[in-house]
Amino acid sequence: xxRNRAWRGGVTxxxxxxxxxxxxxxxxxxxxxxxxxxxxxxxxxxxxLIYVIVVAGLVAQRIARMVAARRAKSAGSQLHSRLTTVxxxxxxxPTILVAIFARSEERRVGKECRSRW
Numbered sequence: 001x002x003r004n005r006a007w008r009g010g011v012t013x014x015x016x017x018x019x020x021x022x023x024x025x026x027x028x029x030x031x032x033x034x035x036x037x038x039x040x041x042x043x044x045x046x047x048x049l050i051y052v053i054v055v056a057g058l059v060a061q062r063i064a065r066m067v068a069a070r071r072a073k074s075a076g077s078q079l080h081s082r083l084t085t086v087x088x089x090x091x092x093x094p095t096i097l098v099a100i101f102a103r104s105e106e107r108r109v110g111k112e113c114r115s116r117w
Contacts, residue, residue: 015051015054015055015058018051019051022044022047022048022051025044025047026044026045026048028044029041029043029044029045066080066081066084
């Protein structure tokens with residue numbers, strides 16, 4: 001049991017570490033550093049896709065475990081579900097606000113640019 005937990009912790013740490021590395025590689029491939037080659041860009045975007053699929057799979061696995069624990073009336077499963085719901089709502093709130101303000105700002109700036117030309 002302890003070995004499995006240590007292995008899972010190592011995989012989680014590796015996934016967290018790979019995220020920023022891929023973000024920098026994507027920025028560099030889009031022209032942040034040097035010239036833009038289509039093969040490099042295609043390769044980096046494929047790595048990004050694989051990363052997103054792996055993370056989505058791990059999240060889905062975690063949700064399935066949580067649902068199974070809730071159905072089995074496991075100790076703390078209801079509290080875990082409530083905390084997950086509250087965290088999701090708290091995390092989505094600022095994201096939605098930023099999207100709304102970014103869209104309104106984009107429209108405002110777009111009108112200003114069109115009026116100048």
